Amino acid sequence: KTSLLLQIADIVSDRGDVVALFSKEMSRDQCILRLACRRARISPQSLRNGGATYDERQVVAQWCGYFTNRVTLYIDEKKEQTTAEVMAECQKLKRRSGKIALVLGDHLRLFSDRNENEVLRLGKISRGWKVIAGELNTRSVVAAQLNRGLESRGDDNRRPTLPDLRGSGQIEEDADNVFGLYRPGYYDRNSDNKTVEIITLKFRDGDAASVTEMDFDSRFMSFERKT
Numbered sequence: 001k002t003s004l005l006l007q008i009a010d011i012v013s014d015r016g017d018v019v020a021l022f023s024k025e026m027s028r029d030q031c032i033l034r035l036a037c038r039r040a041r042i043s044p045q046s047l048r049n050g051g052a053t054y055d056e057r058q059v060v061a062q063w064c065g066y067f068t069n070r071v072t073l074y075i076d077e078k079k080e081q082t083t084a085e086v087m088a089e090c091q092k093l094k095r096r097s098g099k100i101a102l103v104l105g106d107h108l109r110l111f112s113d114r115n116e117n118e119v120l121r122l123g124k125i126s127r128g129w130k131v132i133a134g135e136l137n138t139r140s141v142v143a144a145q146l147n148r149g150l151e152s153r154g155d156d157n158r159r160p161t162l163p164d165l166r167g168s169g170q171i172e173e174d175a176d177n178v179f180g181l182y183r184p185g186y187y188d189r190n191s192d193n194k195t196v197e198i199i200t201l202k203f204r205d206g207d208a209a210s211v212t213e214m215d216f217d218s219r220f221m222s223f224e225r226k227t
Helices: 002-014 028-040 044-048 054-068 083-097 118-136 148-152 168-174
Strands: 018-023 073-076 100-106 139-142 177-182 195-203 211-217 222-224
Touching (some): 002 028, 002 073, 002 100, 002 222, 018 028, 018 083, 028 044, 028 054, 028 073, 073 083, 083 100, 083 118, 100 118, 118 139, 118 168
Parallel strands (some): 018 073, 018 100, 100 139
Antiparallel strands (some): 177 195, 195 211, 211 222
8 A cells, every 4th residue: 555655646746746645654765765666667675685786776876866856745754643733734835835736644543643442533533634635625545454354354355345444434434435455466475466456445426346457566566557
């Protein structure tokens, strides 16, 4: 889910639209390195284990510089942050740059809003992201975890459904659209199946049963057109 959000952020900001990404799991430098490796077509693992050549490291460094200086891409790495604080940061960004095309969050459970129990807390965060989109007249996308029970289902029954969303009730109600990711090769490490299914679980203005297939190249953490 992080790879997909990063790729969306790259595509949208590359065309000149302002994107704000609020990353709770990865630092800004880690996000930029992931973006750079995808563009350079160089495996992040090869950089970590010393397998990348000098020329490959130079190419990645150039891409890192490119993303660091891209004015349309704002990455916030604060770990303790409520949705109200996200709103405040976006309002400041909007005053500096004009309209924000897209606000991304990774991921929902890690925002710091408080409530009396976890289900209500997640609902408060979900509602907060809905408010962000409305108040800023923009689009917001936030990644969410699935219930662990999904992992115990049989191989042919692991495609996510709306009830698989952790604390799903309020999320289902707030979201205009919900998409689930399913990658068969994730469960069979000996498989060369690169297919990833993007499943429409809820679509307010269209077909909620559609599936888009893409390839996922795990070397570069990249979603590609199906070959």
